[in-house]
Amino acid sequence: MSNLLIRNAHIKDNESDKDIKVIDGIIAEIGENLTNEEKFEEIDLQGQSILPTLIESHIHPDKAFLEERKPNVSGTLDEAMRNTAELKSKYTYEDVYSRAERVIRWCIMNGSTIMRAIPDVDPFEKTLGVQVLADLREKYKDVLDMQICCFPQEGIVRHPGVYEMMEESIKMGADVVGGCPYAEDNFEGTKKHLEMVFDLAQKYDLPIDMHADFGTDPNDPMNNVVELIADMTIERGWEGRVSLGHVTTLGSVDVDRAAHIFDKLAKAQITIVPLPATDMFMNGQAEPVNTPRAMAPVKRMLAKGVNVAYSTNNIRNAFTPFNNADLMAIGYLLQVTQQMGSATERTAVLDMATYNPAKTLGLQDTYGIEVGKNADFVVYDNKDLSNLINDQPLLKYVIKKGEILVQNDLTSKLAPILVD
Numbered sequence: 001m002s003n004l005l006i007r008n009a010h011i012k013d014n015e016s017d018k019d020i021k022v023i024d025g026i027i028a029e030i031g032e033n034l035t036n037e038e039k040f041e042e043i044d045l046q047g048q049s050i051l052p053t054l055i056e057s058h059i060h061p062d063k064a065f066l067e068e069r070k071p072n073v074s075g076t077l078d079e080a081m082r083n084t085a086e087l088k089s090k091y092t093y094e095d096v097y098s099r100a101e102r103v104i105r106w107c108i109m110n111g112s113t114i115m116r117a118i119p120d121v122d123p124f125e126k127t128l129g130v131q132v133l134a135d136l137r138e139k140y141k142d143v144l145d146m147q148i149c150c151f152p153q154e155g156i157v158r159h160p161g162v163y164e165m166m167e168e169s170i171k172m173g174a175d176v177v178g179g180c181p182y183a184e185d186n187f188e189g190t191k192k193h194l195e196m197v198f199d200l201a202q203k204y205d206l207p208i209d210m211h212a213d214f215g216t217d218p219n220d221p222m223n224n225v226v227e228l229i230a231d232m233t234i235e236r237g238w239e240g241r242v243s244l245g246h247v248t249t250l251g252s253v254d255v256d257r258a259a260h261i262f263d264k265l266a267k268a269q270i271t272i273v274p275l276p277a278t279d280m281f282m283n284g285q286a287e288p289v290n291t292p293r294a295m296a297p298v299k300r301m302l303a304k305g306v307n308v309a310y311s312t313n314n315i316r317n318a319f320t321p322f323n324n325a326d327l328m329a330i331g332y333l334l335q336v337t338q339q340m341g342s343a344t345e346r347t348a349v350l351d352m353a354t355y356n357p358a359k360t361l362g363l364q365d366t367y368g369i370e371v372g373k374n375a376d377f378v379v380y381d382n383k384d385l386s387n388l389i390n391d392q393p394l395l396k397y398v399i400k401k402g403e404i405l406v407q408n409d410l411t412s413k414l415a416p417i418l419v420d
Helices: 077-088 093-109 128-139 162-172 187-204 226-235 248-252 255-268 276-282 298-303 327-337 343-351 355-360 385-391
Strands: 004-009 018-023 026-031 042-044 049-052 054-059 112-117 145-150 176-179 208-212 242-246 271-273 377-380 395-400 403-407
Touching: 049 385, 054 093, 054 242, 054 271, 054 355, 093 112, 093 128, 093 403, 112 355, 128 145, 128 162, 145 162, 162 176, 162 187, 176 187, 187 208, 187 226, 208 226, 226 242, 226 255, 255 298, 271 355, 276 327, 327 343, 327 385, 343 385
Parallel strands: 004 042, 054 112, 112 145, 145 176, 176 208, 208 242, 242 271
Antiparallel strands: 004 018, 018 026, 049 377, 377 395, 395 403
């Protein structure tokens, strides 16, 4: 952990720029014209924008870069599951480690130094992904904070033994219980799946992070369980400890019914995590006319007080043949497709990659640009937060606990007519 004095940082729009003093990796003081009697290293941002570190709240490093080995020709979820299961059965420790480490480095270089990694736990991969990510978490512990979620991609009920693998994963270091209720054979299996996930979370006093309602058909019972999950969350006393990825079916639900569900989600303090690149690529493949956006209705949920984050999810595999772990690029996709065009809405999208995921990861005590919080920052060559995602500016610095991990500089040579 390092000492640092950051000068003239643009922290909030419509406020004066501030200096930030960091001592032993913690924000010690924020103000104007701070003294530097300690002779700390100084960085003058000259009004450039600073944010707390970005958070990848839902990402699968163990499945990254598989698209080149077996492409998903149809683009469907069924083919993605088949292709990935075949490849997972051939995994080696070295292979998973190499691909996952590449993802980690991309995340850090793109400004995300906090991550919830979600490795599969199933009859094909078993607990290998958890083992690899636990080892990588230890290797990168000084520059990346990682939570590990054990994820039953292939179901729990339909594959006896997966529950025990998940429990073993917790003993290996997983600190979040995953779920995939739509992966079962029928709705009875889906309900049992949910019960088993909550049982395991309560047994070990851990948060829950599930993939849920990944479809567009509001009449499909296996992809319309978010309300049931909200009810279970309240019944089990797990408010504020449940996160749900995808939830795309909710975008097709009748407006009045959806409003009722939003109220339940807010009451249960459930975080919804849309995954724009995956959600829009995989859904609606069979609907060539008026193809749906196939995303959770972000604006309406925010208006109802639901905590909403977003994340990269997959990187160049059968589920998503895109992505480079750049949350600013994903944020651009989200704000356009969700029609979040006002300055207030565009700033809210920034919160969905920073403060909102910090809530679901339980980091409120250490996260943010406030005295006493960790000095984890990203700095962009931009002076207007409401247009930061619009601008897609150069990422100037990635700072972790006061230490500069990444510094980027860009030099351009322009013809005279292009110079202001």
